[in-house]
Amino acid sequence: MKKILFLLMLLVVAGACKRDKVGQVSILDPAALSKEVDKVEMVLERYVIASEKQDLDLIHNIWAPDTNIMVIGTEGTERLIGWSEIQDAFRIQFNSIQQPYLSVHDQVIGINPTGTTAWFSEVLNYSFIRDEKPVRLEGVRFTGVMERRDSVWLIVQSHLSLPAATE
Numbered sequence: 498m499k500k501i502l503f504l505l506m507l508l509v510v511a512g513a514c515k516r517d518k519v520g521q522v523s524i525l526d527p528a529a530l531s532k533e534v535d536k537v538e539m540v541l542e543r544y545v546i547a548s549e550k551q552d553l554d555l556i557h558n559i560w561a562p563d564t565n566i567m568v569i570g571t572e573g574t575e576r577l578i579g580w581s582e583i584q585d586a587f588r589i590q591f592n593s594i595q596q597p598y599l600s601v602h603d604q605v606i607g608i609n610p611t612g613t614t615a616w617f618s619e620v621l622n623y624s625f626i627r628d629e630k631p632v633r634l635e636g637v638r639f640t641g642v643m644e645r646r647d648s649v650w651l652i653v654q655s656h657l658s659l660p661a662a663t664e
Contacts, residue, residue: 543559560653566579594627598625614644
């Protein structure tokens with residue numbers, strides 16, 4: 498009886514595994530994955546350009562317009578959820594600074610084997626004028642997650658952090 502029960506359980510598990518494989522998305526070959534990484538890199542480049550031009554329309558095209566996307570900012574309580582809150586934060590930022598300039602280094606991009614989800618990290622140096630005074634933030638860490646929707650990569654989550662002040 499135990500052997501029959503064990504065999505029955507194996508059949509159930511095997512059947513479940515087969516059903517999972519039927520519903521899977523195909524795995525991309527290395528060349529296709531490399532092209533998707535290049536597309537993600539271009540989205541991040543457009544993000545820098547949009548930030549420097551203070552172009553809210555371009556930023557809107559880079560972010561998913563969902564109500565559950567998220568930005569965790571540099572302030573301890575800064576957590577923006579949904580495109581509406583994120584858009585408002587960009588408006589406030591763009592209205593309070595002039596001449597923004599960003600330089601990016603140490604960029605790393607990862608992508609899942611199906612080419613539907615990507616993650617990134619990079620370090621930014623961010624200069625701008627606020628209240629007629631120059632401001633320079635160095636070593637800003639910017640990380641995030643993107644989803645590919647209808648062949649377009651969109652940011653769905655990001656996190657910014659500043660390095661700890663050293664004495």
